[in-house]
Amino acid sequence: MMYRAFSQSLLRPGSRYLQTHITPQRPRAIVSSFICSPPGPNGEIKFAIFKRSQDVLKYRGKWAVCSGSIEPTDETPEAAARREIFEETRLCDSDIQLLLKTAPYNIRDVHLGLEWEIHSFAWRLTKGVKSIILDSEHTEYCFIEPEELRLFDHVPLLDVGMNKIFLDPNFEP
Numbered sequence: 566m567m568y569r570a571f572s573q574s575l576l577r578p579g580s581r582y583l584q585t586h587i588t589p590q591r592p593r594a595i596v597s598s599f600i601c602s603p604p605g606p607n608g609e610i611k612f613a614i615f616k617r618s619q620d621v622l623k624y625r626g627k628w629a630v631c632s633g634s635i636e637p638t639d640e641t642p643e644a645a646a647r648r649e650i651f652e653e654t655r656l657c658d659s660d661i662q663l664l665l666k667t668a669p670y671n672i673r674d675v676h677l678g679l680e681w682e683i684h685s686f687a688w689r690l691t692k693g694v695k696s697i698i699l700d701s702e703h704t705e706y707c708f709i710e711p712e713e714l715r716l717f718d719h720v721p722l723l724d725v726g727m728n729k730i731f732l733d734p735n736f737e738p
Contacts, residue, residue: 592671592682594635596646599687599730600654600661602708604738610731611708612687613697614717615653618704623677628717630726635684642666642684650688655698661688665736667729672722687730689738 600613614628631646631653639645643666650656664687673680697706709717711731714724730736 592680594642594669594682594684595632596635596642596649597683597685597726598631598646598650599685599727600631600650600656601664601687601689601738603689603692608738609710610738611710612727613706613708614714614719615699615703615706617720618702620701624720626718628719629723642669643686646684646686646688653700653702655700656690656694660691660694662691663687664689664738665730665733667733670725670729672725674721676721683726685726685729687736 602611602613604610612630614630617624617627617629619625631650633645633649633652635642635645636648639648643663647658647661650661666687667685669682669684671680671682699706711727714727
């Protein structure tokens with residue numbers, strides 16, 4: 566009976582507990598970059614996914630594309646994407662070519678209670694690109710075809726971003 570009285574008091578209008586849990590958060594703006602290899606002999610598309618290390622705060626051990634927050638110092642989402650790619654892979658501007666950017670979209674991670682505003686980009690590696698050098702955020706990477714994503718334990722809703730890129734009528738590898 567004591568629990569019921571306590572839990573009902575949490576739901577009264579004006580309760581600080583109720584306000585804490587219903588206050589909407591502003592979505593966190595991030596970039597998500599699908600780094601593609603040049604098309605294969607039959608036109609097949611492959612993109613890089615990276616396994617997140619134990620040194621990161623979110624999604625440890627999950628596979629993801631190169632991503633990160635848009636910082637106040639980033640002039641544009643594209644600039645943020647280029648910065649994140651360099652930080653995480655050591656690929657510089659001359660190593661990548663922008664193929665496509667999508668309109669921002671929001672997704673919600675109900676497990677973390679976070680909403681993300683995602684700016685997705687597709688990039689192609691240029692000829693003669695150097696090797697990818699991973700930073701401490703990732704332990705390994707590989708190139709996969711879009712159909713193979715389901716075989717990996719990836720971050721939530723990565724398939725949504727993948728479809729926004731690869732099903733876009735303007736996408737040309």
